Amino acid sequence: MQIPLSIIMKTSARRYLFLFFIVCFQSFFNLVFTQSKSAYTPLTSKAPIPEDFLVTSTEKYENNSERIDEGASQGSQKVQDQFFLESSFMIDNLLKSGKVLFNDEAGEYVNKIADQILKNQPDLRNKIRFYVVQSPIPNAFTTDQGVILINQGLLARLNTEAQLAFILCHEISHYEKKHVFNRYIQFRTIDLEEGDYENIAEYEKLLLKSNYSQQNEMEADQLGLEMFFQSGYGVSTIPEVFDILAQSDSAMLSFTADYTPLFSRYFTNSDWEQIFVFPEKTDSIPKVKGDVQWLTGFEEEEEEDNDTTTTTQPEVTNNEPEQKADTTREENSIGTHPAPMARKNEINRLISEKALPDPGNAFIISPETFSSIRNNARFAVIDLYLDKGYFLDALHQILALYQEYPNDIFLREKLAYSLYAIAKYRRHKKSMDVLLNYEGSEEDEKIIEFFSKIDQDYIQMMAISFVWEFAHESGSDTTTNYALFRDLLFELHNSGWENDPEKVRKFTQDSLTTAKIADLSKEEGFLTFFNEAKKEQEDYADFLDYMDTNQGQANYNRFRKKQLRRGYHLGISKVVVFDPVFYRLDLRPWSDEPLKLIYSENQLEKVHEYIYTSAEKLDIEVTILDSKIMTQKQNFTAFEDYAQITQWHDQWAREDDFTFVPSNYKKVVEISDRYGTPYFMQMGAISGRVKKPAGNYMAGLILSFIPGTFPLGVYTIGVPLEKGFVFSLLYDVRDNRRLMNYYQMLHMKTASGNLLSHVYYHLRQVKREKR
16 A cells, blocks of 8 residues: 655654755845846736637537538538537637637737738638647647647747748648548548448558548648748748758757756766766666766666657647657658658749749748747746656756756756656656657667666765755745655655665765765755655654554554545635536447537536535635636636646646656645645546446346336336446645545436535535544
């Protein structure tokens, strides 16, 4: 049984925090007026909230369904209706995820470029809205509703305003030609094997879909270039867009990073030259020599987990987010896009054929604004990589920018966090592959191999020393640094490593020989943390030993049974409910709509009502953060708060098997302070119809022939089988731990009456005084 680390460490949280303030106060006082600043200012949405974010998905579907071709066959009308239903809800899921910005500086700049492109087409311009998405994926995509989305990962890689203008022209062409809608209809026709596609093989279906998608892309390139010719921008930098596409599957090919400033801190020059040399596809990394032999070389015999996660990477002009761009594919192979080089050659041919005088304008709106937006995006992708768990990508991006901004406080803060995250994964035997979004390049493989083989104790000490140094030098963000430092020290003790300050001295004095890191063992503050972490680890080990005994298990089982019977008694009177959910499913094989989208959205509004009603009866002060149901009257900061809380929760849940401080922990603590409570709660329900077991039909048939039970038999056969599930999760976001994990299976439809009773019961457990 695993007990969350944060629960074991809760009792000394205030004492730790007090000590940390004392240790950091002097440094903060001395540096507060000279502290380095950051060149990065995160983009934020600004009021007012656009209608795209306020109108419900159901309303959008109803409006879009008016576009159905009434002259088409009944089957075609049904497919069109399904497209408008699915696309309305799918697009809204993204728009209201908190990842899409509005009225921000980058979005305003993109819209100015669109104004320049469509200056002679005002009607078309009025139909299209452009937004920037907080995603590191270098991508842009179009929707049938006129919403065009540009990822920050794309803005970070472009070199001129003209390149961005060409990409916008490409996406506008997709919208004009209705490629998204037509592709859906074409793919459904192929899947249903209708018309000319009757009885075709699966491989033929894939090939037909691939060819159709590639034709759409080439058409959008061609029409986009025609539009671009009228924009006033020069064409000289356009072919370079496809070179950028060809490198889009590796962050390490796009930005050159120098790892020396980081690792030379921990080695002498001679040792550095021996250690940080990437092998040429060898089976092991050279052993360390000289005065760092305590490192025991690298762990050649250690087995790594085989459970790796491979994420996909889209090309810039894909219509769907987060699909990997295969830059090695041939033009006629199966894929959604032609090869970038094939597209580049075609663009060069079209430019040559046109033979128009090149105005030579790489910038029209503002080269300074472009540079500012691009550089800001390059900083932003660091946070976005950390959010997704791509810590090696983040580290590479940090060190790429570090060369230009060596004293940037944001880069140093994120460097400390990246080392913390890598150390945690390495300690818990997680494969380094899962920390990297991209794959395939030689540099990617070298970075993975280096961090996979280096001694995990050493990575742990690198992280500890850097977090400690950053906290002292920056004099800021003590809450986050305290949490990281506490967790790293506990892990060091819990690893079985010798709990001896002399060993710490050996780490810091014999190995960190560049003199930029102090001898931590000589610092009273460090030893206080070190000894406290050792004591907590010993208490934790004693607790686990007790739980392994028969008496411990018996006591725990009695406690759980009592808790299930009586419920929780948390004594909390103020909570923030974030992202409540309700889904209505139909999982029977013959159902043509497994997820009842409209019903689910309507019922979610009732969930909001039930939460407020129950909270009022229980005298609980409650606030709901939910971007799916928002109005212009709401406090605008609620939208930003929702994005941060859901991001925190996603990271927390992703690493639920071991304690982990999410990358936006600092921001979430600030949000909890603003709402006056650290208690954040997610609750919801899932209700659905499922296929009846064959035994139900047999029982119903038997009952139908027994006198007096005929109605029961008819009911057993005819009434659908309903299942339901209700849950509540309550977190103390400041202590980074979960207080309540309540769920219950229901053998009935989760309708209004019993849903209200469950919402009330869950909130009552939160309110009831502690026993």
